[in-house]
Amino acid sequence: MGIATVASMTSALLLVTGCSTTYDPNDYYDPNAIEKLGRVVSKTVAHTEQRRWADPSPPIVVPIGGVFIPIPTQAPRGPSLVNIYAYVVKVSPTESVVVHSEFPGREVGDCVKVFLSERASYPRMAAGSGCPD
Numbered sequence: 001m002g003i004a005t006v007a008s009m010t011s012a013l014l015l016v017t018g019c020s021t022t023y024d025p026n027d028y029y030d031p032n033a034i035e036k037l038g039r040v041v042s043k044t045v046a047h048t049e050q051r052r053w054a055d056p057s058p059p060i061v062v063p064i065g066g067v068f069i070p071i072p073t074q075a076p077r078g079p080s081l082v083n084i085y086a087y088v089v090k091v092s093p094t095e096s097v098v099v100h101s102e103f104p105g106r107e108v109g110d111c112v113k114v115f116l117s118e119r120a121s122y123p124r125m126a127a128g129s130g131c132p133d
Contacts, residue, residue, distance in 0.1 A: 030117040037128050038091035040110045046086035046100055053077040089114050089125060099125045 059070040087099045087106055097114050101124075106112060111131035115124045 028121060030115075030119050030122065033115040033117040033122060033124075036091040036097070036114045036116065037131055038089040038097070038112060038114055039131050040087050040106050040108050040112060041090045041096065042086075042088035043106065043108055044086050045083045047084050049082050049084055049102075050079045051082050053080055087112075087125065097123050099123050101125065 057073045059072045061068045061070050063069075082102050083104065084100055084102050085104060085106075087101060088096050089099060089112055090096050091114055097116065099114060106125070111128045112125045113128040115126070116122060
């Protein structure tokens with residue numbers, strides 16, 4: 001093995017090792033999040049985000065003259081606009097929590113579980129049951 005090859009392999013190993021210590025794919029979930037039951041008291045559109053469409057079907061690859069040419073199976077789409085809702089959830093007589101979500105399916109009066117954590121992707125909410133009337 002040449003010195004350049006060893007250096008390249010060492011750099012790649014350091015890069016992978018460095019990434020594995022700083023990136024945790026399970027960081028989106030906090031098992032220590034505090035769960036509270038509450039009712040949605042307000043729902044508003046906080047803002048709208050522009051998102052790119054994912055290509056649902058891969059291109060067809062056709063060999064032409066020894067070269068593989070990708071041919072799209074559908075026309076590319078422009079960006080999509082997604083509403084981000086601000087839900088205000090009353091979790092106690094004196095405490096309310098604002099949850100930002102792109103899920104439009106919650107309505108005022110719905111019983112939900114709110115998950116609280118110090119992580120950036122919280123608070124979150126899910127369907128709940130057993131809320132007092």
